[in-house]
Amino acid sequence: MLIGELARASGVTVRALRYYEQQGLLEPERAVNGYRHYDGGAVAKVRNIQLLLSNGFTAQDVRGFLPCLDDGEVSLGPACPPSVEAVSRKVAALEQRIAELSAVRDRLVAALTGSATPRQAALTENATTRQPGTIARHPAYTRPAHD
């Protein structure tokens, strides 16, 4: 399929597809006339890319994830290039992000329902245990939100 078709099928713009390619996330074949040709799996792949990018991961992050997500066929553990540990760290970061977002959601829901949450100083759970002087930038993904 051509780039326009893929764009329509996957719900991203043509420009974004070229950008993904430039970032090393896609490698379409090239016809003799220079046109990009994508195979069927590209639709799912692009959706995954967009999903990750829109959830705060960088293109570089996505490069790491893709081999584990491609084609609807989960690649086997050790076959997943960044090797288990790297992916494990990503998973841990994901868990934390999920927990944080859940906390925000709970706070908002509480605000909506008017149920008084008892003296919750901050959304961060360890708010009271911090030591002044330790400069601790947020350990989670510090650059996610560009989507």
Place this chain on the structure above:
Amino acid sequence: MLIGELARASGVTVRALRYYEQQGLLEPERAVNGYRHYDGGAVAKVRNIQLLLSNGFTAQDVRGFLPCLDDGEVSLGPACPPSVEAVSRKVAALEQRIAELSAVRDRLVAALTGSATPRQAALTENATTRQPGTIARHPAYTRPAHD
């Protein structure tokens, strides 16, 4: 407290604090010498801001959230300015983000453990139900990930 103290206490840079203020997220008092003075609640507030920004929300989003999260005291439903509906939409978006991230995590965990996920074409659940021709950009927060 002065800006440097707050920076150390909350784990963000001085620059970021000034930026937050410029974005209307903080309104510290000013001493006669021009120095910013923050009250104790600012630490929790800044943590909330950083938490939201690092999870893909824009400064504008955060402006909307803050009145509902301030001071560890959840404001009552209707007292929360953006009025229930706006916050409800945010909550819905949050739920979706959480679900998406959970899906990514599950995929990665599956890849790690080698458990074969049966023919899951894409992380998006409705992948097979899309109609070509309908340009459907991702409905969730389309600009979150800059964190």
Place this chain on the structure above:
DNA sequence: CTAAAGGCTGACCCGGGGGTCAAGGTCAAA
């Protein structure tokens, strides 16, 4: 043959979230 639609590259621009000077004012301790 021509027009319309789609593809190509390259370039510039934007907004968000800051980093990093520069040039100067303030305050506390020595």
Place this chain on the structure above:
DNA sequence: TTTGACCTTGACCCCCGGGTCAGCCTTTAG
């Protein structure tokens, strides 16, 4: 009084994820 730490504003820069436009080529339809 001087030094050093801390504060102020303003300016410029960067990356990221694209949007948009220009200029050109190709392919299909009429």
